[in-house]
Amino acid sequence: MTAEYVTPVNEDGTSFEDYWTDELEKAEATLHKRDGTYYLHVAVKKDVEPSCDEETENGVVLGVDLNVGGYVAVTSTGAFIGNADYLNHRRDEYERRRGNLQQTGTRSAHLTINSIGSRFARWSADYLHRISKAIVREAVENDCTAIAFENLKHIRKRISNASKFQQWAFKELQRHVEYKAEEYGIDVNDVNPAYTSQRCSHGECGFTHEDNRDGDEFECLKWGKRLHSDYNAARNIGWRLVQHWLKSGAGRATSQLALKSGTLNANGRFRPTALRS
């Protein structure tokens, strides 16, 4: 049987925009059926320059903090990306409509459930796709060689009251970032996030106390440095990877953490962007 496959007229914001270009070689395709909807999976191939070793030895890290409320992702360079509350709101709306339709129980209600289900799946996948794209763009623009995330196992523990959907969203987001980052030769690493929300990320301070954080606000009880608490956490997550490289003695003593207007080296010294070689 032969069927025609039509790509969207408007490709903006869809994966076609990124992956249906002439520079990508289309490989094998498989057809899947899920919840009454057919999906065509097409593998695409692209040649990329392998990242050179010398570059990774002088790694520059972008730290990323992920959240189930407020901003979805906050980076150590001060980018606030995506609206987790909006994502949750759309999910709740969808669940509510589905619940109502299920009670109706008619055949047409069932068909509507399928269609709003696949529409929500497309919308949420696209939303996460955009966020992951923005994270990778931030890494590229700041000449980063690595992106550091909080370990998923720890995220699960921290947000144990989070819904299956939110846990899925985090996993999906990291997966998207991984394959997009690979194109630019950027590594994606997990770090143990213990105390990253309590530690002061300012310069060499590092003062750690649970009272440093009050909701969205972080104020160091030692020297009074104030930061958005997710931004502070993102800097600590990136910092942890820099320190891990230093301790593992991988010849990366010159590793740095990417910040808003410069980098912080492994010894806690700040270097403004203009002076970066």
Ligand SMILES: [Zn+2]
């Ligand atoms: Zn401090």
